Amino acid sequence: MSILDPNSDAKNQLKIASLVEAEEAFLAKARKNANSAYFSQNHIEPEKPVKGEPAKGVDPLQRPHNRRHFLASFAVLASSSVAGRAIAQTAASPDGKAPPGAVWRSVPEDATKIPGTAIGEDGGYGTRSQFETEVRWRFGTKTPLSSWSMTPLEHGVGIITPSGLHFERDHGGIATIDPATHKVFVHGMVKQPKKFSMLDVKRFPSISRILFIECSGNGLTEWSKPTLKTVQGTHGLVSTSEWTGVPLSTILNEVGVKSGAKWLLVEGGDSSVMTRSIPIDKAMKDCFLAYGQNGEAIRPEQGYPLRLIAPGYEGNTHIKWVRRIELSDKPFMTREETSKYTDLLPSGKAVQFSLVMDAKSVITRPSGEMTLSGPGFYEITGLAWSGRGRIKRVDVSTDGGRTWKPAGLQGPILPICQTRFRFPWVWDGKEAILQSRCVDETGYVQPTLGQLIEVRGLNGPIGSIYHLNAIQSWKVDTEGRVSNVHYY
């Protein structure tokens, strides 16, 4: 995957500039949209002081747990003044057009005075509210057929990414495949080569797991200087879904693995005929072929009708539109595991098969380009995940990493899954640097960017490109404006 073409400085700058531009275009719209976290007149409201309770300067950690604080801060971004609402309607629909994934309906002055839309008018498949406008935005590569789009993490609640907002990366467009004729071939070092129809695949006993997938290029613009402004830009190549399918071990048992087989080539049926080599131990341990995502069939852009899930491995290994699996004694050394997805160090050597995604966390709210409207209570919230297992703890710092306090973790805390953390904070109106740092169940501590660069060096403006899992810093200035900074 040539996430960025690291071939020449000029070309890199051009491409990074195009990404900055894409983000800017998005922000220009979002700032006018009262439903957006980036709405420029509608800052993140601090909670109004509860009667009889001190408003400012009180560490909420010292206070008895106040449920109202949590509920109120949840609503902060979605809520807005009446005036804000009106703007939202026009902003979302200047010409009676609904945002993607929604249907435009006229808004009555009082919804209690007139019947609503009849059941079934949606044709039997629901849409999101016309007031919800968040979308994935695409990196401005020269061809939209090999490109990627990022998840708007700042709008997310809970841990599941809506299927329509799951990040994408394609190398030859989104394939359209009829499941009625689709076949998966399994051959190579097997006793009986076989082909399976989708009906065959679905007859096997199935499993479901809630797992994150992260592109190892997530954050590649951020190695040498803060470049993108929003968390969607810095971290939007990670998403979480519930995936359902058949364990690869079941399929491999069905064909009978010959002794000496050590690697699997998994091949996609899209126009890039994407391939990656997967170690057979991993395949037997927990890989599966998924046909389900969040309770329905997997989305076309996620590999319909069948996708490899390799829990905790870099996103590119999760081959979409799977049509073939070949077993071998050696890795195939495909383009994606040589030319791309190898981490070039300053020594000139490149790390190959760096498959597992290390533990990482990020504060999604407040995050870059949002504005706090004044001192008071805010809930800091974000996501943490690790390709090696469960998240054990997340600490939050509001002073740039000098002091840390534990954040609350929202259950269920699942292995190789995003975990939401929350941290109550009273902003005193002074400059603050917000950071989160996670530890996973193996004891791995998320590094600062400085620590990571010590190990990986900076071979060019985008370093070794892949596997940037450093602590993210958001600066809050005295006006409450939040921006992406490097602080370590």
Added chain:
Amino acid sequence: MFTTTKLFLQVTACGALFALNTYAVSADPTRYGFGEPASANDLQDFVSSLPDGRDLPAGSGTISKGKQVYDEKCASCHGQKLEGDIGDRLIGGRGTLVNNDPKKAPVKTVESYWPYATTLFDYIKRAMPFYTPGSLTNDEVYSVTGYILSEAKILNGDEPITAKSLSKVAMPNRNGFIPDHRPDHFKPADKHPRLR
């Protein structure tokens, strides 16, 4: 706990029943018997390659034919001089990989970075030309692979380009890759942080 156990028993019972059903169609009791045997015919159009040349299809090409293929079908996106445009730059960059300068980018190309020539055949065969992938004959792919390698000053001469010859090409960065040494062990940082 009791209900979970009960549920588990029910599920196992179902599984056993299900498995019993399939015993009838599968000779092997550990298998379900779903799917059909795949014939050599079914598999003949698939291409993959191992660095030692196994799995590559029959065929052969020449560098001069490869230049024709390149000019006609690749140059529009990769440039007349293989310098890159919509598609990646394909040659140059030797000596740029050792570098610790955030201002200077290493130049990673087939010539400077790719460890195996077989990968080049494999990738072109499956994914190029970008808008009409899979449209080249094996001989054309061998030829254009040879041409790129010759422009990269890795190959020359009139030797036919085949699966065997590609497996023997000594790519400049053949030994440039090391295994994954992670996880790294980081301690919570104790230095005095500052804005950078």
